[in-house]
Amino acid sequence: MKYISTRGQAPELTFEEAMLTGLARDGGLYLPAEIPVMSQDEIAALAGLPYEEIAFRVMWPYVSGSFGEDEFKEIIARAYEGFGHDARAPLKQLNENHFLLELFQGPTLAFKDFAMQLIGQLFQVALKRRGDRVTIVGATSGDTGSAAIEAFRGLDAVDVFILYPHGRVSEVQRRQMTTPADSNVHALAVDGDFDDCQAALKDMFNDFDFRDGVKLAGVNSINFARVLAQIVYYFSAAVSLGAPHRKVSFTVPTGNFGDIFAGYLAKRMGLPIDRLVVATNQNDILHRCLSGEGYFKGDTIPSISPSMDIQVSSNFERALYYAYGEDGGAIAQLMDELKNGGFNVSQGAMEALRESFDSGRVSEDETLETIKHTLAHSAELVCPHTAVGIKVAEEHRDTGVPMITLATAHPAKFPAAVEKASGEHPPLPSRMSDLYERPERVTRIANDLGALEDHIKRHIAE
Numbered sequence: 228m229k230y231i232s233t234r235g236q237a238p239e240l241t242f243e244e245a246m247l248t249g250l251a252r253d254g255g256l257y258l259p260a261e262i263p264v265m266s267q268d269e270i271a272a273l274a275g276l277p278y279e280e281i282a283f284r285v286m287w288p289y290v291s292g293s294f295g296e297d298e299f300k301e302i303i304a305r306a307y308e309g310f311g312h313d314a315r316a317p318l319k320q321l322n323e324n325h326f327l328l329e330l331f332q333g334p335t336l337a338f339k340d341f342a343m344q345l346i347g348q349l350f351q352v353a354l355k356r357r358g359d360r361v362t363i364v365g366a367t368s369g370d371t372g373s374a375a376i377e378a379f380r381g382l383d384a385v386d387v388f389i390l391y392p393h394g395r396v397s398e399v400q401r402r403q404m405t406t407p408a409d410s411n412v413h414a415l416a417v418d419g420d421f422d423d424c425q426a427a428l429k430d431m432f433n434d435f436d437f438r439d440g441v442k443l444a445g446v447n448s449i450n451f452a453r454v455l456a457q458i459v460y461y462f463s464a465a466v467s468l469g470a471p472h473r474k475v476s477f478t479v480p481t482g483n484f485g486d487i488f489a490g491y492l493a494k495r496m497g498l499p500i501d502r503l504v505v506a507t508n509q510n511d512i513l514h515r516c517l518s519g520e521g522y523f524k525g526d527t528i529p530s531i532s533p534s535m536d537i538q539v540s541s542n543f544e545r546a547l548y549y550a551y552g553e554d555g556g557a558i559a560q561l562m563d564e565l566k567n568g569g570f571n572v573s574q575g576a577m578e579a580l581r582e583s584f585d586s587g588r589v590s591e592d593e594t595l596e597t598i599k600h601t602l603a604h605s606a607e608l609v610c611p612h613t614a615v616g617i618k619v620a621e622e623h624r625d626t627g628v629p630m631i632t633l634a635t636a637h638p639a640k641f642p643a644a645v646e647k648a649s650g651e652h653p654p655l656p657s658r659m660s661d662l663y664e665r666p667e668r669v670t671r672i673a674n675d676l677g678a679l680e681d682h683i684k685r686h687i688a689e
């Protein structure tokens with residue numbers, strides 16, 4: 228499989244090259260040149276298989292040519308062995324027709340472990356074969372950073388630098404990033420918000436001297452390998468509720484549009500997904516856009532679902548690419564307009580987006596109310612991001628089609644909001660119960676490209 232850029236100007240790459248690169252050199256994002264399609268029989272045959280086997284069958288067409296069959300099976304096995312649940316992504320029932328897909332059984336208690344644990348193993352195998360090393364720099368609103376650090380710590384071919392907005396991540400998230408003792412792990416608390424961190428990361432990738440000098444690699448949700456890993460649980464969940472013989476819908480708490488874009492690819496691969504519902508908090512650029520108001524940046528307002536406090540959704544570019552008929556020139560132009568605040572989406576592209584996506588926005592009060600209501604009516608204590616999803620899902624539920632809401636984090640990752648809403652303190656799983664005792668290690672740094680690049684150059688291993 229070849230990979231192409233959404234902006235049409237970067238060279239075609241193999242899966243391995245696209246994974247090691249992250250962002251394309253024309254500023255675009257990599258996508259497979261063709262989306263592989265699974266037949267109805269192939270999808271039906273997934274029912275009842277272990278998660279790892281489903282993962283292999285769904286992802287194989289995307290990676291073949293870069294990895295061997297047995298090699299890839301071993302990578303998948305290692306990626307998910309540290310999960311706290313044999314089903315990896317268990318499905319729970321909330322009411323007659325509404326289900327929760329629990330994606331927080333991995334080592335850092337959020338769905339990002341599904342992709343990051345896989346990417347860690349893929350990088351290790353690829354770099355070992357090449358005799359190479361890379362510097363991974365990631366920007367995080369909280370969960371990506373901890374998942375990346377957990378996936379890459381201790382690997383000798385990799386240094387990991389994680390930029391997070393100082394004072395804007397939860398204490399559990401911060402401690403998951405600042406307490407690993409491995410010398411290849413570097414947590415950087417940036418004086419700015421998440422969009423500043425993400426912008427600094429993009430600027431580093433566009434500084435080719437720096438990029439080549441430190442062998443920069445990105446594992447943010449722009450990395451196609453991350454999107455790929457997330458396609459799998461749409462299949463595992465849908466077949467366990469009767470797909471391909473029955474349609475299902477998904478509601479996805481969304482920030483950078485990575486998780487829900489994986490659902491879009493699952494649909495294009497042949498999975499009978501009826502609706503894909505985008506759920507946002509008060510940082511609602513995606514909801515405004517899908518409501519026909521154009522794609523215009525607002526100010527990021529901190530919320531109790533901080534992993535979705537995003538006003539520029541980087542993976543939305545991928546959805547726009549398909550909505551604009553795979554026209555890289557049109558996407559490059561829109562992204563130029565975005566630098567000056569935003570753009571209106573053409574009527575044809577809006578119609579294409581609406582064929583797959585619905586959307587809704589949830590206020591802070593509604594989030595708290597939904598946590599309380601879900602505990603009272605379904606005996607589930609949910610994290611604030613998941614609550615945003617549940618609320619929007621209930622508004623979009625169609626009685627004939629099961630709705631699956633993605634439970635993106637464990638409630639113990641966001642204990643203050645969960646306790647405020649429900650009166651219950653969500654305990655950490657026992658394997659992490661000493662998190663509050665471990666010493667922290669972090670560098671506070673200005674929101675300044677020069678300062679960041681300088682720090683990274685001085686701290687990579689020789």
Ligand SMILES: *Cc1c(COP(=O)(O)O)cnc(C)c1O
Binds near residue numbers: 482484485486636
């Ligand atoms: C990252 C994250 C999201 C948003 O996912 P995207 O792929 O950025 O849309 C939602 N919930 C939690 C808990 C997250 O960590």
